[in-house]
Amino acid sequence: VSAIASRARVVSWVAWQAAVATPAWVCVAVAVAWVFLLAHGLAHGAHAHHLAMSPGAELLGWTAMVVAMMVPALPGNLRDVAQRSYRSRRQRAMAGYLVGYVAVWTVAGVPVLAVRAQVWSHDLTVAAIVFALAALWALLPVRARFVAACHRRIPLAPQGWRADRSALAQGIVTAIPCVATCGWMMLGCALTGHRLLPMLVGSGVVWIEMYQFRPDARPALAGAALLAAWCLLPLI
Amino acid sequence: MQRVRKNVWTLPVADKTLDWYAAAVAKMKERPLADPLGWRYQAAVHGYPNANDDDTDPLSTPADAAGAPPPFWNQCQHATSFFLPWHRMYLLQFERIVGTYVASLGGPADWALPYWDTYKDLGWRLLPPAFRDPESSLYVEARNRDANAGHVFLDPEDVDLHPGLTARGDTDIGGFFGDPAPYHLNGHEKGQIESYPHDHVHEQLGMDEYRGKDASFGWMGDPNLAALDPIFWLHHANIDRLWEVWRRRDASHGNLTTEYWLQGVPFRFNAADGQIVSMTTVDVLDIAAPGLDYDYEDLSDPLAARATVLAAMAKTPSTPPTPPAHELVGATQTGVVLGDDVVHAMLPTPVTPVAFAASRRRAGAALGLAPAAPGAATPGRVVLRLEQVTSSGSAPAYDVFLDVPDGDDPGRHADLHVGRASMFGLVQASRRGQSHGGSGLTFSFDITALYGKVHAQAWFDPTQLRVSFVPVASRGVKADVHVGRISLYFA
Numbered sequence: 001v002s003a004i005a006s007r008a009r010v011v012s013w014v015a016w017q018a019a020v021a022t023p024a025w026v027c028v029a030v031a032v033a034w035v036f037l038l039a040h041g042l043a044h045g046a047h048a049h050h051l052a053m054s055p056g057a058e059l060l061g062w063t064a065m066v067v068a069m070m071v072p073a074l075p076g077n078l079r080d081v082a083q084r085s086y087r088s089r090r091q092r093a094m095a096g097y098l099v100g101y102v103a104v105w106t107v108a109g110v111p112v113l114a115v116r117a118q119v120w121s122h123d124l125t126v127a128a129i130v131f132a133l134a135a136l137w138a139l140l141p142v143r144a145r146f147v148a149a150c151h152r153r154i155p156l157a158p159q160g161w162r163a164d165r166s167a168l169a170q171g172i173v174t175a176i177p178c179v180a181t182c183g184w185m186m187l188g189c190a191l192t193g194h195r196l197l198p199m200l201v202g203s204g205v206v207w208i209e210m211y212q213f214r215p216d217a218r219p220a221l222a223g224a225a226l227l228a229a230w231c232l233l234p235l236i
Numbered sequence: 237m238q239r240v241r242k243n244v245w246t247l248p249v250a251d252k253t254l255d256w257y258a259a260a261v262a263k264m265k266e267r268p269l270a271d272p273l274g275w276r277y278q279a280a281v282h283g284y285p286n287a288n289d290d291d292t293d294p295l296s297t298p299a300d301a302a303g304a305p306p307p308f309w310n311q312c313q314h315a316t317s318f319f320l321p322w323h324r325m326y327l328l329q330f331e332r333i334v335g336t337y338v339a340s341l342g343g344p345a346d347w348a349l350p351y352w353d354t355y356k357d358l359g360w361r362l363l364p365p366a367f368r369d370p371e372s373s374l375y376v377e378a379r380n381r382d383a384n385a386g387h388v389f390l391d392p393e394d395v396d397l398h399p400g401l402t403a404r405g406d407t408d409i410g411g412f413f414g415d416p417a418p419y420h421l422n423g424h425e426k427g428q429i430e431s432y433p434h435d436h437v438h439e440q441l442g443m444d445e446y447r448g449k450d451a452s453f454g455w456m457g458d459p460n461l462a463a464l465d466p467i468f469w470l471h472h473a474n475i476d477r478l479w480e481v482w483r484r485r486d487a488s489h490g491n492l493t494t495e496y497w498l499q500g501v502p503f504r505f506n507a508a509d510g511q512i513v514s515m516t517t518v519d520v521l522d523i524a525a526p527g528l529d530y531d532y533e534d535l536s537d538p539l540a541a542r543a544t545v546l547a548a549m550a551k552t553p554s555t556p557p558t559p560p561a562h563e564l565v566g567a568t569q570t571g572v573v574l575g576d577d578v579v580h581a582m583l584p585t586p587v588t589p590v591a592f593a594a595s596r597r598r599a600g601a602a603l604g605l606a607p608a609a610p611g612a613a614t615p616g617r618v619v620l621r622l623e624q625v626t627s628s629g630s631a632p633a634y635d636v637f638l639d640v641p642d643g644d645d646p647g648r649h650a651d652l653h654v655g656r657a658s659m660f661g662l663v664q665a666s667r668r669g670q671s672h673g674g675s676g677l678t679f680s681f682d683i684t685a686l687y688g689k690v691h692a693q694a695w696f697d698p699t700q701l702r703v704s705f706v707p708v709a710s711r712g713v714k715a716d717v718h719v720g721r722i723s724l725y726f727a
Contacts, residue, residue: 010500076417084623084723086564086587087595149668151417153675155624155720158567159586213501 014211021075023094033068037061037194044193051193052122055113061194062109065186066102069203070178073210074101077151077174081167084156093156093167100171101178105186108179112190127191127198128231134184134224144215149177151210182206185224188231198227239331239348239530241473244364245357246533247350254366254374256347260337261466262373269300272506273333276464281326281505282312283460294378294461308504308512312459314661315426315677317413317497320479321517323472325503328520328528330469332508348530351473354395354433355538361390363441367467374466378454380443389443391708393635393656394436399682400429401482401539405489409562409725410619410682412482413492425678429482434475435658438462439633442660457630459661477532480523485537491521562619565592566701566724571624574634574717578646579705583722588698589615589691592726615726618687619680620654620703624720626666626676631659631717637704638683639690646704652690655681656708659717676720 040061044051053061078094085093115121137143154173157166185205189198205223212219247253267274276295285293293300313322331349338347354361363383367374375384382389403412407425415424426435442457455461462468483489492498498518507513523530566585573579587595592615620638636654637646646652657679668674690696703722 006499009495013494013496084564153624155571157569159569162569
């Protein structure tokens with residue numbers, strides 16, 4: 001019991017550190033993204049994955065999912081960017097970082113649109129296969145290198161357009177390995193039609209992986225396997 | 237049965253501590269790589285060459301078992317707040333393993349690892365003689381040749397204890413402990429005691445072996461090979477001792493208290509009985525506790541004379557009750573490339589001390605705090621940082637100077653010396669895709685006193701500082717070090 005209590009205190013400390021490092025406007029953006037996705041889920045219920053949407057709506061849904069799921073795991077990176085910037089530029093630097101970060105994920109979402117445009121992808125079996133691929137990906141040692149690179153730091157110019165450019169670049173540099181790390185998981189979530197359970201499980205996995213002290217594939221493996229099984233439940 | 241770790245330089249002539257150590261090391265070296273009680277295995281717990289990065293194990297034999305390394309190899313903790321506790325755990329298990337060998341060879345049951353104090357006496361900067369004997373199991377050829385020849389190879393700057401022992405007990409930049417981030421990534425903040433003297437002794441002992449970018453360091457200069465050198469363990473016993481010295485020398489010096497640091501990350505080791513043990517920081521904070529039960533021969537304050545003078549000068553506590561929040565006040569727009577010549581860089585500081593003080597007063601007023609005294613021209617604390625320092629190959633240390641007048645030789649301005657940046661672990665920290673992420677190293681120097689001094693100079697310009705880099709004993713190596721940014725922080 002004391003070990004569990006200690007673990008709980010450790011996790012709550014890490015969560016608190018993350019929470020106090022997150023600017024209010026970032027919290028608002030994440031909350032808006034979740035509300036948007038929940039509204040979408042309530043409107044379409046268990047049939048969301050069958051829904052054919054316009055490319056614009058698909059991309060909007062994808063980007064909202066990225067903001068909802070990935071940005072809550074970024075307070076450490078945001079705090080780092082802020083601390084390496086002049087006080088007068090901190091908010092701007094964090095905004096630049098997020099623009100670069102989300103832009104990479106948005107570009108990564110374009111192939112997802114192409115997949116979602118195919119009727120066959122609306123079958124949850126396809127999502128189950130993608131989650132199974134995410135589980136297999138979690139087993140590969142090379143993936144741990146991408147996880148580490150999600151925290152990579154590059155020099156930040158302090159002033160002028162170079163400062164904006166380097167904040168943007170910092171976001172891009174960390175987003176690329178993030179896409180490599182969590183791409184399969186996010187694709188699977190998109191193929192379920194942004195259903196709540198996959199997004200919650202996926203968010204948990206992302207958060208845990210960003211705050212791991214040493215590479216541990218078990219959360220990603222367990223999360224992906226759980227979601228693959230969940231997708232197959234209606235078939236049983 | 238308490239073990240007492242003694243100074244390797246003051247062991248009595250008839251003392252057999254090092255003889256037993258040499259005998260045990262010889263026995264351990266007979267064991268294969270995969271044996272947890274063997275020499276190579278124990279060294280690999282700290283670091284093991286990564287074949288994916290073209291690193292090779294210099295002791296590799298066909299008999300080495302293939303396959304993934306045990307999960308508690310490559311565990312060395314650097315540039316994190318776990319640097320000190322992890323190395324204490326590592327040393328503890330190693331000492332007990334060596335102790336079982338010593339006992340089996342007929343030695344004393346309370347054998348303890350000696351420590352290598354490099355500070356108190358000028359002669360102690362030599363490599364202890366037992367490690368220079370080519371016939372001994374304690375000898376390693378892949379070392380600084382001057383060290384193995386019995387010459388002085390450490391400068392006073394390399395073993396300076398002032399930055400470490402006077403650092404505050406926090407994880408802020410320039411603090412005693414390293415980065416508290418709840419994820420492990422080299423390139424984050426190093427604690428001051430890790431930089432001084434830990435990194436410098438490592439680097440200087442590994443110095444002489446490189447012949448260019450593609451050649452390797454001596455073992456002590458490479459984190460993946462360092463623990464293969466028997467002197468590694470005495471060096472780290474000294475660092476462990478300095479943690480205790482730091483803690484005892486000032487009432488304001490205390491360990492971190494976060495649950496995460498104390499119990500958040502368990503580390504695993506092979507115990508002397510071959511079993512796997514799991515330890516957290518809280519297990520190793522008290523060296524007299526039953527689970528540790530060791531002591532040091534000398535825990536007196538090596539800076540005592542200076543501390544007495546400072547205490548007489550200032551009646552106020554040496555540290556405020558809360559850690560300061562640092563704020564960026566100056567940074568270079570672009571990086572700086574260092575080579576084997578002196579390099580100067582201009583550091584713009586648009587947030588001058590006066591502007592910083594005014595900003596702090598406004599921030600304090602906004603929070604309803606009592607106004608600070610007006611006219612404060614110098615900040616409470618000043619830190620110079622070298623951020624995201626990277627290199628593709630081996631590099632020398634660099635001496636850093638502040639505001640040396642244009643045209644002057646920095647070497648003639650010892651009074652403007654900021655400190656020495658050791659490049660220990662630089663190559664590993666610079667590799668992208670590695671577990672370290674490729675961010676490089678970051679160095680922090682507390683220059684509060686020096687800044688106050690240059691502030692009074694006639695040539696001082698509050699809007700920019702001149703930073704100079706002088707390679708240390710480069711021996712003609714074609715270094716290619718990139719400093720991502722030079723920055724200045726006030727608190």
